[in-house]
Amino acid sequence: MSVQFQFVDRTTPMGANLVAGGATFRTWAPRARNVYLLTGDALSLSATAGWTPDPGDCLTALGDDTWAGFVAGAASGLQYMFWIDGEASQGPKRDPYARELTLAPAFPASYCILRDPAAYPWHDGAWRAPDFSKLIIYQLHVGTWWAVDPTGADVRASRGGRFLDVATRLDYLRDLGVNAIQLLPIQEFETEFSEGYNGVDYFSPEQQYQASSDADLAWYLGTVNAMLAASGAGPLALDDLRPGINQLKCLIDLAHLRGIAVIFDLVYNHAGGGFDPQSLYFFDRFTNGNQNNSLYFTDEGWAGGLVFAYWNANVRQFLIDNASAFLKEYRIDGVRYDEVRVISDNRPAGAELCQDMTGTVRFIRPSAVQIAEYWDWDRAFPVTPVPAGLGFDAALGDAFRDSVRSLLTQAAGGENAQLQLDPVAAAFGLPAGYDATWRLVQCLENHDLTYFGHDGAARVPMLADPADRQSWYARSRSRAAAALLFAAPGILALFMGQEFLEDQLWCDDEKDHPGHLIAWDGLATNSVMADHRRFMRDLIALRRGQPALSAEGVRVSRVNDYDRVIVVHRWVADGGPGQDVVAVVSFDEQPKFGYRVGLPQGGRWAELLNTDVYDGFPNPTPIGNGGAVDASGPPLDGFPQSAAMTIPPNGALFLRAEST
Template sequence: MREEKKITGMGAIPHDGGVAFRVWAPHAERVSVIGSFNGWDGGKHPLQAGENGYWYADVAEAQVGDEYKFLLTTEKGELKRIDPYAREVTSSVGNAIVHDPGFDWQGDDFQFAPWNELVIYELHVGTFNDQDDDNKPGEFASISARLSHLKKLGVNAIQIMPVGEFAGDRSWGYNPAHIFSVEIAYGGPLAFKQFVKRSHQEGIGVILDVVYNHLGPSDLDLWQFDGWCENDRGGIYFYNDERAITPWGETRPDYGRGEVRQYLLDNALMWLTEYHVDGIRFDCTQFIRTVNGVGTQELPEGWSLLQWINSQVAEKFPGRITIAEDLQHNSWLTRDVGAGGAGFGSQWDAMFVHPIRLAVTTSKDEQRSLAAVRYAICYRYNDDAFDRVIYSESHDEVANGKARVPQEISPNDPKGWYARKRSTLAAAMVFTAPGIPMLFQGQEFLEGEWFRDTVPLDWDQKDEFHGIVRLYRDLIRLRLNRDGFTRGLCGQFTQVYHLNEERKVIAFHRWDKGGPEDDVVVVANFFHGPQDGYVIGFPAAGAWKLRFNSDWQGYNDDFHSHPSTDVVAEPGECDGFPFHAVLSIGPYSVLIFSQ
């Protein structure tokens, strides 16, 4: 068969006349495909060697749904390998399945929100909404059953922890065995496509977490894939020297090898093309761009890989977002590739979460640092306020020795007054500070303890703390300017103009273009007692309506409904403004004003 007639693509490519198979195995002596279509007989369908270690065969007898593997004859003997590009597997240690790429996307004309109007909800498929059978993890369909809750809450993007096939049925997902295949315990690839389409119908985008800093390390058929390796390490897909070493095993992909770079790019583009996801979050990019994660030993080919993937996403899928989890002071991650940056749309911001969590979990008021809170509110990586994702809880922040914020505040009473007041104080900072706000599953109904992949959310708390759910809903509504008078919360600009360390009050001004229905003033009291007759500056004269009071009793029966009211800003310089007003604010509370 002439090369130009060969079907393009990698792995198993179904077509009208059968299935074409292509695999990269440069050190194999012979390769054949074995499967349910040939009785697993290695002599029936040999692949022909091509250039650069690629092998190809077109098998008329194969069809969608068939199980298969590649049989490689090597110096180390015969090796049976799952297809690295398998779109579906029976399990992490089973067989590949010839996957039907067809799906009815008709009507899926979803438009992802502008980045300054995103509200992200991070969740873990296996624990977000468990099945009735306690021995089974949650599935994509069980998330769909809760989409009405998320839509009513107001979030417009779900960020899903990794779904690449992993060892066993329960995991955080950061141990991918097969990055092109969707975890079968979650429902597999078809269920994921159905879920994305369903989410889009509800007006909710889907961002997927991917893991390219390491693979496996268990159930990893890529390991010494075609028998070759150096230093008894991973072979063709991995570094074979000290660059292989990561905190999760010696399985860092070889970012300098063209075929491996293509493999990772193909994976990123697959999620956007075949699954219609709206964004990709890259796990631990510091272990892609450096060897040790702290920058003392750079990996230039890792950096250029990130640039390449982001450039391709921006070119082919304008409007979709890529998010880095780097958690370093690194503004280059979110700079344009043309300017030497990595080209990410945004990045998780450790400069926000750590000061905010510390401010609300510190037990003594006098030990809270409002200067640190101001730093968290104002921190920027570049000139765009939305090149950071801000949060008080994420999967990393509520595990690995840390717990949910209410639990950290009051370990012995995580549902009590202090836990409720100060955790919602943190939430109010998330939704009023500049950045892309993110929640972690169950945060809106005070989920306690810490995150584990074996413990599902306690959905009974949604009813028990329905008022707290409403508080989050009201904050999100204001953040997204749903009523037309808080446009400033979607804007680029912030000024922290009042900071009282003694009385623990901070106030800041948010605006987009400025003026009525745009200017927003946020006042936060980080003190256990109310502040009455409190004078602060305002950016304009006249009436300022109170749009939100986190102390409202409707949010919880034992909130005080402190008599905070609309205020009138009168002439008289204060806090650098020519106008001032007198207000009252409850303990551990936030007020939001606009005109």
């Protein structure tokens, strides 16, 4: 295919894009002497020693360090590469903006694929994302979370999970009650297994997460179409799922139809790899003495890769374009930005990138939540509006998670161990510089805290009882910790398996480190895990059904290390009486009878949830209050009334006034 120069100028989109009559191709290569577009036979010949491109395939320089061309008749599915005749090297390079890469040849020898981003037939026109303050996020890793064959056999150890595996498991998440999933990074990475934080092809979904055979696709299609029919939506055809990018879009489409938002984990602090000569690392290299000669990166290392060259406006635009593409083409509902401190510390350009990024994303989709991972001393900086701050909506928190995890470690010492509840109580307050409590993302587990090989990694039941992770002590303390989480203000986040008391660390590499896949079979064979999942499902429903639990009103009305009790009051500002919720949480190994707790108003208070009910569900003799307590006692804890109540050991009660 010969390259023409009509229909291209400095407004032509970067990468490969279908237009009337063909496609445009544009790339940034400021150091190149010439840039060629390779298609057809030239792709395989380019690996031949001494081979050079046809002059008719040369793109034109637009005078702004970019090169572009038009190819008449180009259609979706065309395979292509750029050939860079550069200052430091010559050879084929993958398009940094490539939407998809070939499965054959396989990565890293893949070619780029021209795709129509509007080809997927979406069904989610009525979808509206949840309010930020009401988000309950479920974090999962596509490759290890779920994968079965047509017979229902678990195949994660042999091939790993795919986008369509996650899609077919969405009804499980809907039943659990979460309203958002956060996928660990899904861009193409270089290694066989990965958490995803070493991505190299930023616009291309990971190949291992795609199905390719017609037999596999036909099986998935049947399940997908049944799910669509259950939502009153029309079916897909097999061709709709053949492009790998459409399989990810199908996952998002089905999630929306089930009331579940999808958040991507995007890594803009560094890129992984460096050993693939066709990758971004080696794109248009230049000669620069002994220093790093990469176009897109600095010499600064981070997490096994290199930090992006934020000082360069083209690099910043590349990253902004990447987030924009996921919003527009994949309809994602938010971004979790990895290690923002690494970006913003490269000031002023790194901070400028964050500010421009958050502003652009908010302009494209105001309903898309933007969450920063930021661990520097000035914790409010990422959520402070521009220009004083970076403009993110929320940031990950560690005070609550660390204090509760520490509390579990203390409680594991037994009934005579000294507990420190004050750090937990302090973590319920509004952090310095924050204007709203919902801007903090709260969790007890995440991919880092539970990853095999990380120093100190532990799942909640491992902390609760290291000697027996499914003992009564482990079960009851884990429920009490979960009650604290769901009583806390902020956006809540769970990690895969947390909902059914998974007690094994996870790992993305099942081949070299077997035995670290979350144990789905436990839900069918282990009553402890099944009971905990029921508890978590009801706890999630409680959080979503009680406006006070996601509102701004929060006060720890009692914290008593000796009694091992913490009491949390949640309310809706100007919500009127009757909406307040009080959570009473005890880490005492003995029940408390006639224990008096202050309450905001007199009268009968319903026992909305009692954690002891879920021990051997249904517990025939739960320790509690028979469904309600009476607030007719004297003032206490800063409230006008109080009630004597029974608190289960290592347990929690959620109470709400029955009437005004």
